[in-house]
Amino acid sequence: MIELRDLCYVRLGTRDLAAAERFGTEIVGLQPIRRSPDRLYLRSNYRDHSLCYFRGEASDQAVGIELKDWNGLDGAMRELAAAGRTVKRGSREECADRAVEDFCWFADPTGNRIELVVRPHDANRRYFPTRDAGIKGFGHIGLNTADAKRDERFWTTLFNIRVSDWIGAAPLLRMTNVHHQLALFPAKAPGVQHINHQVHDVDDIMRSWYFLQERQVKVVFGPGRHATSGGYFLYFEGHQGMVFEYSNADRTIIEDDATHRPRQFPMEAASFCVWGSKPDIAEFRS
Ligand SMILES: [Fe+2]
Structure with a gap:
Protein backbone atom coordinates (compact mmCIF):
# COMPACT_ATOMS: atom_id res chain seq x y z
CA MET A 1 0.00 0.00 0.00
CA HIS A 121 9.07 22.83 -1.41
CA ASP A 122 6.93 25.08 0.71
CA ALA A 123 6.50 28.76 -0.10
CA ASN A 124 8.88 31.00 1.82
CA ARG A 125 6.53 33.94 1.17
CA ARG A 126 2.80 33.75 1.74
CA TYR A 127 0.32 33.54 -1.14
CA PHE A 128 -0.50 37.08 -2.25
CA PRO A 129 -2.47 37.27 -5.49
CA THR A 130 -3.38 40.38 -7.47
CA ARG A 131 -7.05 39.40 -7.62
CA ASP A 132 -8.89 38.44 -4.44
CA ALA A 133 -10.81 35.37 -5.56
CA GLY A 134 -10.90 34.06 -2.00
CA ILE A 135 -8.68 31.12 -2.90
CA LYS A 136 -7.55 28.94 0.01
CA GLY A 137 -5.61 26.50 -2.13
CA PHE A 138 -5.56 23.78 -4.73
CA GLY A 139 -8.46 21.44 -3.93
CA HIS A 140 -8.91 18.57 -6.36
CA ILE A 141 -8.86 17.47 -9.96
CA GLY A 142 -11.11 15.60 -12.29
CA LEU A 143 -9.05 13.02 -14.17
CA ASN A 144 -10.08 11.27 -17.36
CA THR A 145 -10.51 7.53 -17.28
CA ALA A 146 -10.94 5.04 -20.11
CA ASP A 147 -12.41 2.49 -17.68
CA ALA A 148 -13.73 3.87 -14.39
CA LYS A 149 -14.09 0.49 -12.64
CA ARG A 150 -10.57 -0.60 -13.57
CA ASP A 151 -9.00 2.72 -12.57
CA GLU A 152 -10.99 2.90 -9.33
CA ARG A 153 -9.58 -0.52 -8.46
CA PHE A 154 -6.07 0.67 -9.38
CA TRP A 155 -6.25 3.74 -7.14
CA THR A 156 -8.05 2.10 -4.21
CA THR A 157 -5.96 -1.07 -3.98
CA LEU A 158 -2.46 0.26 -4.64
CA PHE A 159 -2.89 3.50 -2.69
CA ASN A 160 -4.58 4.72 0.52
CA ILE A 161 -7.41 6.11 -1.60
CA ARG A 162 -11.08 5.58 -0.72
CA VAL A 163 -14.37 6.12 -2.48
CA SER A 164 -16.49 8.92 -0.98
CA ASP A 165 -19.39 8.70 -3.47
CA TRP A 166 -20.14 7.75 -7.06
CA ILE A 167 -22.04 9.72 -9.70
CA GLY A 168 -22.90 7.18 -12.37
CA ALA A 169 -19.65 5.34 -13.10
CA ALA A 170 -17.50 8.21 -11.81
CA PRO A 171 -15.94 7.66 -8.38
CA LEU A 172 -15.15 10.66 -6.17
CA LEU A 173 -11.99 9.66 -4.33
CA ARG A 174 -10.16 10.96 -1.28
CA MET A 175 -6.72 10.45 0.22
CA THR A 176 -7.35 12.68 3.26
CA ASN A 177 -10.55 13.42 5.18
CA VAL A 178 -11.98 15.94 2.71
CA HIS A 179 -14.77 14.73 0.43
CA HIS A 180 -12.69 14.26 -2.73
CA GLN A 181 -9.35 15.11 -4.26
CA LEU A 182 -9.51 12.93 -7.34
CA ALA A 183 -12.62 12.25 -9.40
CA LEU A 184 -12.43 9.86 -12.35
CA PHE A 185 -14.62 10.81 -15.31
CA PRO A 186 -15.07 8.50 -18.31
CA ALA A 187 -13.51 10.12 -21.39
CA LYS A 188 -11.91 9.08 -24.66
CA ALA A 189 -8.34 10.27 -23.96
CA PRO A 190 -6.16 10.69 -20.86
CA GLY A 191 -5.96 14.14 -19.31
CA VAL A 192 -6.96 16.50 -16.53
CA GLN A 193 -10.72 17.06 -16.81
CA HIS A 194 -10.97 20.01 -14.39
CA ILE A 195 -8.89 21.84 -11.80
CA ASN A 196 -10.51 22.91 -8.53
CA HIS A 197 -9.43 25.62 -6.14
CA GLN A 198 -11.08 25.88 -2.77
CA VAL A 199 -12.42 29.28 -1.76
CA HIS A 200 -13.50 30.55 1.64
CA ASP A 201 -17.26 30.71 1.22
CA VAL A 202 -20.28 31.12 -1.03
CA ASP A 203 -19.72 34.90 -1.21
CA ASP A 204 -16.44 34.27 -3.05
CA ILE A 205 -18.24 32.04 -5.53
CA MET A 206 -20.97 34.61 -6.22
CA ARG A 207 -18.45 37.48 -6.45
CA SER A 208 -16.51 35.46 -9.04
CA TRP A 209 -19.69 34.69 -10.94
CA TYR A 210 -20.32 38.42 -11.48
CA PHE A 211 -16.60 39.02 -12.13
CA LEU A 212 -16.47 36.30 -14.82
CA GLN A 213 -19.67 37.48 -16.48
CA GLU A 214 -18.38 41.06 -16.69
CA ARG A 215 -15.26 39.77 -18.45
CA GLN A 216 -17.21 37.42 -20.72
CA VAL A 217 -15.48 34.31 -19.41
CA LYS A 218 -17.51 31.25 -20.34
CA VAL A 219 -19.21 29.82 -17.23
CA VAL A 220 -19.91 26.14 -17.94
CA PHE A 221 -21.71 25.13 -14.73
CA GLY A 222 -23.19 26.94 -11.77
CA PRO A 223 -23.34 28.74 -9.53
CA GLY A 224 -24.74 25.71 -7.79
CA ARG A 225 -24.49 23.32 -4.89
CA HIS A 226 -23.16 19.77 -5.11
CA ALA A 227 -25.37 16.90 -3.94
CA THR A 228 -22.27 14.90 -2.99
CA SER A 229 -20.00 17.16 -0.95
CA GLY A 230 -22.58 19.87 -0.18
CA GLY A 231 -20.10 22.46 -1.49
CA TYR A 232 -21.11 25.55 -3.45
CA PHE A 233 -19.46 25.66 -6.86
CA LEU A 234 -18.78 27.52 -10.10
CA TYR A 235 -17.07 26.06 -13.19
CA PHE A 236 -15.63 28.14 -16.02
CA GLU A 237 -13.54 27.58 -19.09
CA GLY A 238 -9.93 28.74 -19.15
CA HIS A 239 -6.79 28.73 -21.24
CA GLN A 240 -6.88 25.99 -23.91
CA GLY A 241 -10.37 24.99 -22.83
CA MET A 242 -9.30 23.70 -19.39
CA VAL A 243 -12.20 23.82 -16.95
CA PHE A 244 -11.45 25.56 -13.64
CA GLU A 245 -13.70 25.30 -10.62
CA TYR A 246 -14.12 27.25 -7.41
CA SER A 247 -15.85 25.47 -4.57
CA ASN A 248 -15.87 25.24 -0.82
CA ALA A 249 -16.43 21.49 -0.83
CA ASP A 250 -13.56 20.80 1.55
CA ARG A 251 -15.70 21.91 4.49
CA THR A 252 -17.51 18.56 4.24
CA ILE A 253 -15.22 16.26 6.10
CA ILE A 254 -15.47 12.49 6.17
CA GLU A 255 -15.54 12.06 9.92
CA ASP A 256 -15.12 8.34 10.22
CA ASP A 257 -13.40 6.35 7.48
CA ALA A 258 -14.46 3.04 8.95
CA THR A 259 -18.18 3.80 8.96
CA HIS A 260 -18.45 6.11 5.94
CA ARG A 261 -20.88 4.66 3.42
CA PRO A 262 -20.19 5.76 -0.17
CA ARG A 263 -23.42 6.77 -1.89
CA GLN A 264 -24.32 5.93 -5.48
CA PHE A 265 -25.95 8.86 -7.27
CA PRO A 266 -27.35 8.55 -10.81
CA MET A 267 -25.52 10.28 -13.68
CA GLU A 268 -27.81 13.26 -14.10
CA ALA A 269 -27.60 17.01 -13.60
CA ALA A 270 -29.36 16.93 -10.21
CA SER A 271 -26.60 14.71 -8.79
CA PHE A 272 -24.10 17.48 -9.53
CA CYS A 273 -26.34 20.42 -8.58
CA VAL A 274 -29.25 20.38 -6.13
CA TRP A 275 -30.29 23.90 -7.21
CA GLY A 276 -31.05 22.88 -10.82
CA SER A 277 -28.07 24.32 -12.71
CA LYS A 278 -27.26 22.29 -15.85
CA PRO A 279 -23.65 21.43 -16.73
CA ASP A 280 -22.21 22.41 -20.08
CA ILE A 281 -19.43 19.88 -19.46
CA ALA A 282 -19.49 16.70 -21.56
CA GLU A 283 -18.06 14.42 -18.85
CA PHE A 284 -20.84 15.43 -16.43
CA ARG A 285 -23.56 14.34 -18.83
CA SER A 286 -22.72 10.79 -19.86
FE1 LIG B 1 -14.82 19.48 -8.87
Whole structure:
Protein backbone atom coordinates (compact mmCIF):
# COMPACT_ATOMS: atom_id res chain seq x y z
CA MET A 1 0.00 0.00 0.00
CA ILE A 2 1.48 3.33 -1.08
CA GLU A 3 0.50 6.07 1.36
CA LEU A 4 -0.29 9.39 -0.26
CA ARG A 5 -0.39 12.65 1.70
CA ASP A 6 -2.10 15.13 -0.63
CA LEU A 7 -2.34 16.52 -4.13
CA CYS A 8 0.65 18.71 -4.87
CA TYR A 9 0.56 20.19 -8.38
CA VAL A 10 -0.68 20.01 -11.93
CA ARG A 11 1.60 20.56 -14.92
CA LEU A 12 0.08 21.62 -18.22
CA GLY A 13 1.79 22.03 -21.60
CA THR A 14 1.03 25.14 -23.63
CA ARG A 15 2.27 26.94 -26.74
CA ASP A 16 1.22 30.29 -25.28
CA LEU A 17 2.66 30.98 -21.84
CA ALA A 18 1.61 34.64 -21.95
CA ALA A 19 -2.06 33.70 -22.43
CA ALA A 20 -1.78 31.06 -19.69
CA GLU A 21 -0.37 33.70 -17.36
CA ARG A 22 -3.07 36.26 -18.18
CA PHE A 23 -5.84 33.78 -17.46
CA GLY A 24 -4.20 32.19 -14.42
CA THR A 25 -3.46 35.49 -12.71
CA GLU A 26 -6.09 38.01 -13.88
CA ILE A 27 -9.03 35.61 -14.01
CA VAL A 28 -8.38 32.57 -11.76
CA GLY A 29 -6.52 34.68 -9.21
CA LEU A 30 -3.30 32.72 -8.82
CA GLN A 31 0.04 34.32 -7.97
CA PRO A 32 2.85 34.18 -10.54
CA ILE A 33 6.01 33.35 -8.66
CA ARG A 34 8.55 32.42 -11.37
CA ARG A 35 8.70 32.82 -15.12
CA SER A 36 11.23 31.78 -17.71
CA PRO A 37 10.97 31.54 -21.50
CA ASP A 38 9.47 28.08 -21.14
CA ARG A 39 8.02 27.90 -17.62
CA LEU A 40 5.37 29.64 -15.53
CA TYR A 41 4.78 28.71 -11.88
CA LEU A 42 1.57 29.74 -10.12
CA ARG A 43 0.94 29.69 -6.37
CA SER A 44 -2.37 29.17 -4.59
CA ASN A 45 -1.43 28.50 -0.99
CA TYR A 46 1.43 27.43 1.28
CA ARG A 47 3.07 25.35 -1.42
CA ASP A 48 5.80 26.74 -3.68
CA HIS A 49 3.40 26.34 -6.59
CA SER A 50 0.42 24.19 -7.45
CA LEU A 51 0.17 24.87 -11.19
CA CYS A 52 3.04 24.91 -13.67
CA TYR A 53 2.65 25.70 -17.35
CA PHE A 54 5.53 24.54 -19.52
CA ARG A 55 6.20 25.05 -23.21
CA GLY A 56 4.78 21.93 -24.85
CA GLU A 57 1.68 20.33 -26.26
CA ALA A 58 -1.64 21.00 -24.52
CA SER A 59 -2.16 17.24 -24.25
CA ASP A 60 1.11 16.92 -22.31
CA GLN A 61 -0.04 16.97 -18.67
CA ALA A 62 1.01 15.58 -15.31
CA VAL A 63 -0.38 15.39 -11.78
CA GLY A 64 1.94 15.56 -8.76
CA ILE A 65 0.95 13.81 -5.54
CA GLU A 66 2.95 13.96 -2.32
CA LEU A 67 4.01 10.73 -0.65
CA LYS A 68 3.37 10.49 3.08
CA ASP A 69 6.71 8.87 3.85
CA TRP A 70 9.59 11.15 2.92
CA ASN A 71 11.83 8.09 2.70
CA GLY A 72 9.27 5.98 0.90
CA LEU A 73 10.07 6.61 -2.76
CA ASP A 74 12.10 3.44 -3.34
CA GLY A 75 9.39 1.34 -1.73
CA ALA A 76 6.66 3.03 -3.77
CA MET A 77 8.62 2.41 -6.98
CA ARG A 78 8.97 -1.26 -6.09
CA GLU A 79 5.23 -1.58 -5.40
CA LEU A 80 4.33 0.14 -8.67
CA ALA A 81 6.71 -2.08 -10.63
CA ALA A 82 5.24 -5.17 -8.92
CA ALA A 83 1.80 -3.96 -10.02
CA GLY A 84 3.01 -3.90 -13.62
CA ARG A 85 3.63 -0.16 -14.00
CA THR A 86 6.74 1.19 -15.71
CA VAL A 87 8.26 3.59 -13.18
CA LYS A 88 10.99 6.13 -13.78
CA ARG A 89 12.85 8.30 -11.31
CA GLY A 90 13.15 12.02 -11.94
CA SER A 91 16.60 13.50 -12.64
CA ARG A 92 18.12 16.30 -10.55
CA GLU A 93 17.08 18.81 -13.22
CA GLU A 94 13.52 17.46 -13.29
CA CYS A 95 13.31 17.69 -9.48
CA ALA A 96 14.48 21.32 -9.59
CA ASP A 97 11.88 22.05 -12.28
CA ARG A 98 9.16 20.78 -9.91
CA ALA A 99 10.59 22.27 -6.70
CA VAL A 100 10.73 18.85 -5.04
CA GLU A 101 13.56 16.89 -3.46
CA ASP A 102 12.82 13.65 -5.31
CA PHE A 103 10.12 12.06 -7.44
CA CYS A 104 9.20 9.18 -9.69
CA TRP A 105 6.57 8.99 -12.40
CA PHE A 106 4.36 6.38 -14.00
CA ALA A 107 1.26 6.24 -16.18
CA ASP A 108 -2.02 5.09 -14.63
CA PRO A 109 -3.94 2.41 -16.60
CA THR A 110 -5.66 5.12 -18.67
CA GLY A 111 -2.32 6.76 -19.49
CA ASN A 112 -2.39 9.78 -17.18
CA ARG A 113 1.09 10.78 -16.11
CA ILE A 114 1.29 10.68 -12.33
CA GLU A 115 4.31 11.95 -10.39
CA LEU A 116 4.91 10.81 -6.81
CA VAL A 117 6.94 13.46 -5.04
CA VAL A 118 8.77 13.70 -1.73
CA ARG A 119 9.53 16.89 0.14
CA PRO A 120 7.90 19.34 -2.24
CA HIS A 121 9.07 22.83 -1.41
CA ASP A 122 6.93 25.08 0.71
CA ALA A 123 6.50 28.76 -0.10
CA ASN A 124 8.88 31.00 1.82
CA ARG A 125 6.53 33.94 1.17
CA ARG A 126 2.80 33.75 1.74
CA TYR A 127 0.32 33.54 -1.14
CA PHE A 128 -0.50 37.08 -2.25
CA PRO A 129 -2.47 37.27 -5.49
CA THR A 130 -3.38 40.38 -7.47
CA ARG A 131 -7.05 39.40 -7.62
CA ASP A 132 -8.89 38.44 -4.44
CA ALA A 133 -10.81 35.37 -5.56
CA GLY A 134 -10.90 34.06 -2.00
CA ILE A 135 -8.68 31.12 -2.90
CA LYS A 136 -7.55 28.94 0.01
CA GLY A 137 -5.61 26.50 -2.13
CA PHE A 138 -5.56 23.78 -4.73
CA GLY A 139 -8.46 21.44 -3.93
CA HIS A 140 -8.91 18.57 -6.36
CA ILE A 141 -8.86 17.47 -9.96
CA GLY A 142 -11.11 15.60 -12.29
CA LEU A 143 -9.05 13.02 -14.17
CA ASN A 144 -10.08 11.27 -17.36
CA THR A 145 -10.51 7.53 -17.28
CA ALA A 146 -10.94 5.04 -20.11
CA ASP A 147 -12.41 2.49 -17.68
CA ALA A 148 -13.73 3.87 -14.39
CA LYS A 149 -14.09 0.49 -12.64
CA ARG A 150 -10.57 -0.60 -13.57
CA ASP A 151 -9.00 2.72 -12.57
CA GLU A 152 -10.99 2.90 -9.33
CA ARG A 153 -9.58 -0.52 -8.46
CA PHE A 154 -6.07 0.67 -9.38
CA TRP A 155 -6.25 3.74 -7.14
CA THR A 156 -8.05 2.10 -4.21
CA THR A 157 -5.96 -1.07 -3.98
CA LEU A 158 -2.46 0.26 -4.64
CA PHE A 159 -2.89 3.50 -2.69
CA ASN A 160 -4.58 4.72 0.52
CA ILE A 161 -7.41 6.11 -1.60
CA ARG A 162 -11.08 5.58 -0.72
CA VAL A 163 -14.37 6.12 -2.48
CA SER A 164 -16.49 8.92 -0.98
CA ASP A 165 -19.39 8.70 -3.47
CA TRP A 166 -20.14 7.75 -7.06
CA ILE A 167 -22.04 9.72 -9.70
CA GLY A 168 -22.90 7.18 -12.37
CA ALA A 169 -19.65 5.34 -13.10
CA ALA A 170 -17.50 8.21 -11.81
CA PRO A 171 -15.94 7.66 -8.38
CA LEU A 172 -15.15 10.66 -6.17
CA LEU A 173 -11.99 9.66 -4.33
CA ARG A 174 -10.16 10.96 -1.28
CA MET A 175 -6.72 10.45 0.22
CA THR A 176 -7.35 12.68 3.26
CA ASN A 177 -10.55 13.42 5.18
CA VAL A 178 -11.98 15.94 2.71
CA HIS A 179 -14.77 14.73 0.43
CA HIS A 180 -12.69 14.26 -2.73
CA GLN A 181 -9.35 15.11 -4.26
CA LEU A 182 -9.51 12.93 -7.34
CA ALA A 183 -12.62 12.25 -9.40
CA LEU A 184 -12.43 9.86 -12.35
CA PHE A 185 -14.62 10.81 -15.31
CA PRO A 186 -15.07 8.50 -18.31
CA ALA A 187 -13.51 10.12 -21.39
CA LYS A 188 -11.91 9.08 -24.66
CA ALA A 189 -8.34 10.27 -23.96
CA PRO A 190 -6.16 10.69 -20.86
CA GLY A 191 -5.96 14.14 -19.31
CA VAL A 192 -6.96 16.50 -16.53
CA GLN A 193 -10.72 17.06 -16.81
CA HIS A 194 -10.97 20.01 -14.39
CA ILE A 195 -8.89 21.84 -11.80
CA ASN A 196 -10.51 22.91 -8.53
CA HIS A 197 -9.43 25.62 -6.14
CA GLN A 198 -11.08 25.88 -2.77
CA VAL A 199 -12.42 29.28 -1.76
CA HIS A 200 -13.50 30.55 1.64
CA ASP A 201 -17.26 30.71 1.22
CA VAL A 202 -20.28 31.12 -1.03
CA ASP A 203 -19.72 34.90 -1.21
CA ASP A 204 -16.44 34.27 -3.05
CA ILE A 205 -18.24 32.04 -5.53
CA MET A 206 -20.97 34.61 -6.22
CA ARG A 207 -18.45 37.48 -6.45
CA SER A 208 -16.51 35.46 -9.04
CA TRP A 209 -19.69 34.69 -10.94
CA TYR A 210 -20.32 38.42 -11.48
CA PHE A 211 -16.60 39.02 -12.13
CA LEU A 212 -16.47 36.30 -14.82
CA GLN A 213 -19.67 37.48 -16.48
CA GLU A 214 -18.38 41.06 -16.69
CA ARG A 215 -15.26 39.77 -18.45
CA GLN A 216 -17.21 37.42 -20.72
CA VAL A 217 -15.48 34.31 -19.41
CA LYS A 218 -17.51 31.25 -20.34
CA VAL A 219 -19.21 29.82 -17.23
CA VAL A 220 -19.91 26.14 -17.94
CA PHE A 221 -21.71 25.13 -14.73
CA GLY A 222 -23.19 26.94 -11.77
CA PRO A 223 -23.34 28.74 -9.53
CA GLY A 224 -24.74 25.71 -7.79
CA ARG A 225 -24.49 23.32 -4.89
CA HIS A 226 -23.16 19.77 -5.11
CA ALA A 227 -25.37 16.90 -3.94
CA THR A 228 -22.27 14.90 -2.99
CA SER A 229 -20.00 17.16 -0.95
CA GLY A 230 -22.58 19.87 -0.18
CA GLY A 231 -20.10 22.46 -1.49
CA TYR A 232 -21.11 25.55 -3.45
CA PHE A 233 -19.46 25.66 -6.86
CA LEU A 234 -18.78 27.52 -10.10
CA TYR A 235 -17.07 26.06 -13.19
CA PHE A 236 -15.63 28.14 -16.02
CA GLU A 237 -13.54 27.58 -19.09
CA GLY A 238 -9.93 28.74 -19.15
CA HIS A 239 -6.79 28.73 -21.24
CA GLN A 240 -6.88 25.99 -23.91
CA GLY A 241 -10.37 24.99 -22.83
CA MET A 242 -9.30 23.70 -19.39
CA VAL A 243 -12.20 23.82 -16.95
CA PHE A 244 -11.45 25.56 -13.64
CA GLU A 245 -13.70 25.30 -10.62
CA TYR A 246 -14.12 27.25 -7.41
CA SER A 247 -15.85 25.47 -4.57
CA ASN A 248 -15.87 25.24 -0.82
CA ALA A 249 -16.43 21.49 -0.83
CA ASP A 250 -13.56 20.80 1.55
CA ARG A 251 -15.70 21.91 4.49
CA THR A 252 -17.51 18.56 4.24
CA ILE A 253 -15.22 16.26 6.10
CA ILE A 254 -15.47 12.49 6.17
CA GLU A 255 -15.54 12.06 9.92
CA ASP A 256 -15.12 8.34 10.22
CA ASP A 257 -13.40 6.35 7.48
CA ALA A 258 -14.46 3.04 8.95
CA THR A 259 -18.18 3.80 8.96
CA HIS A 260 -18.45 6.11 5.94
CA ARG A 261 -20.88 4.66 3.42
CA PRO A 262 -20.19 5.76 -0.17
CA ARG A 263 -23.42 6.77 -1.89
CA GLN A 264 -24.32 5.93 -5.48
CA PHE A 265 -25.95 8.86 -7.27
CA PRO A 266 -27.35 8.55 -10.81
CA MET A 267 -25.52 10.28 -13.68
CA GLU A 268 -27.81 13.26 -14.10
CA ALA A 269 -27.60 17.01 -13.60
CA ALA A 270 -29.36 16.93 -10.21
CA SER A 271 -26.60 14.71 -8.79
CA PHE A 272 -24.10 17.48 -9.53
CA CYS A 273 -26.34 20.42 -8.58
CA VAL A 274 -29.25 20.38 -6.13
CA TRP A 275 -30.29 23.90 -7.21
CA GLY A 276 -31.05 22.88 -10.82
CA SER A 277 -28.07 24.32 -12.71
CA LYS A 278 -27.26 22.29 -15.85
CA PRO A 279 -23.65 21.43 -16.73
CA ASP A 280 -22.21 22.41 -20.08
CA ILE A 281 -19.43 19.88 -19.46
CA ALA A 282 -19.49 16.70 -21.56
CA GLU A 283 -18.06 14.42 -18.85
CA PHE A 284 -20.84 15.43 -16.43
CA ARG A 285 -23.56 14.34 -18.83
CA SER A 286 -22.72 10.79 -19.86
FE1 LIG B 1 -14.82 19.48 -8.87
